[in-house]
Amino acid sequence: MVDVLQALVQRPNFVVFVILFLWGVYIMAAHPNLVKKLIGLYIVQTSAIFFLVAFSAKDGATVPIIFTDSATVDAAVYANPLPHVLTVTAIVVQVATLGVSLALVSAIYRKFGSLDEDEVLERVE
């Protein structure tokens, strides 16, 4: 028990990630409003991005541009660029998904005049 608590306290980033993730999934599953479902999805996606950023954070590191001409490069001085690149790409993907999803939501609203999932499904069937 103490071990688990200690592990949690030492990793606040990951606790936040888990909370965000579960929160988003809960909103997606529980809210009948389609736009709120999208917000839930957005929180889930943000939690994944938060996870990528959290593990790549490095104290006292600088941008990964090599300043010296010497052959030996001290890797500890530089931040790892790769997770950040992944993050940027993931955000782009997220934006594209959001665009398509909003288009679909507005198509649904124009057709059914409602954003409530239960009402919409009732009218579909």
Added chain:
Amino acid sequence: MSSNLPILLFFVPFVTAVALPILTAKRRSWCAPLAIGAVSLMIVLSIANLRLVMSQGSIEYALGGWAVPLGIAWLDDPLAAVMVLAVSAVSLLSLIYGRAVAAARFDNSMPYYTLVLLLIAGLVGIVFAADLFNVFVFLEVSAISAYALVGAAGGSAAVYAFRYLLLGSLGATLYLLGVGHLYVATGTLNMADLATRIPELITSTAIVAGFIYIFLGLSIKMALIPLHGWLPDAYASAPRAVTPLLASTVTKVALVAWVRIEYSLIAPGVEVGHVPVLVLLEELGVIAALVGGSLALIQTDLKRMFAYGGIGHVGLILIGVSLGNPTGFAGGVFYLVNDAVMQLSLFMIAGAVAHYYGARTLDELRSLRQRSPWLTGALVVVAVGMVGLPPTGGFFGKWNIVLGALEAEHYLAAFAVVASTLLTLAYFVRILTNWFHQPAMPDAAPVELARPVYVSLGIVSVAMIVLGLLSDSIFEFLLRTGGGI
């Protein structure tokens, strides 16, 4: 030139997709010829690529000349070469077919052709990518086009497309989390690099969690039971012109991504906490095959029945590739290619029946009295293929999966393949008894199918048999996919 074939295969549909809105702004009638031309060019390139891989073996392609592990790698191996050819051929047929049955507003519609080309580009990317993050990006490129295509009909289709989008994006996020976990544990995203580092770390929590996330994410994308919820409604309500393409490629290519990950990263016989990983995957496949087949049997809507049939077949393929021996692997992958062709045929038939007879359910099929001989022929051929009788490819795929299961002494898997065959037979008997329920009207002329429809139905039916006849050489070729087993 020849060494750049993988990237060319990606750029042909991608560049055409991007250029299409500009080129056709004033000449709407150029849309279809341009798109069909691009996909035909892809077929030529993928045949050249297949010949190249046949003669030289797998080729590792470093994007932009940056060597692995710094750069992004694409792998052009037998699996990729076969899949790319299958994807291009399936796309060409469904584009030609789509023109004939599409609603009037799809005719020369720039968004439709752009989305289809983007979808194809994404699929080609997934097939070639040998880098976990690259797979994520291409999964999303193809998925976003697929959401839009499903929702294109508006109305109830938009509702189901929205549901597909929610689940699909959740799947993609899970996949991304898994990639993050594997990266934290190993420091690389390249599959070949991961393959050398993972065996010693396989019991680490981060790796196991990463694999679970990746598998969950891809399971949503490939509609593995019980994560298949989005598929039947989405396919049943999507426009007739796009369902064949979506059904035959999107889930299958997600499965290809998983096959690649499983095949190169999970060695046969690996156990995590006394759970043999491959056997677990195989059992999931058994569940999917049996439940999918049973659900197909109780459907009354033709498209939904075919959709559940496809879901069951995903299980069969997963069984094949998870057996841990070359026979099962070749059988599974071969069946995957076959299944793409069969799903194309099934949904083309369902679309044509809806288009020409207005029939969607089995009950409506009962009252048909003018049956088109082309549709009857295609339906019988695809029934033979789905049930798995020689000489269609379906038989040889299933036969090898069963042989592989017996070789690995996994009798449950062998039983599941046979049982799912019987379930498939059962639902095709249901379809065919309804199809032939009424005696044909003797003097009425049958409904004339448009030429593109019967030509593409004919080609697909012939392709199923040709795949069966060539099965031996395809097996041998697929087994040259380098890696774990």
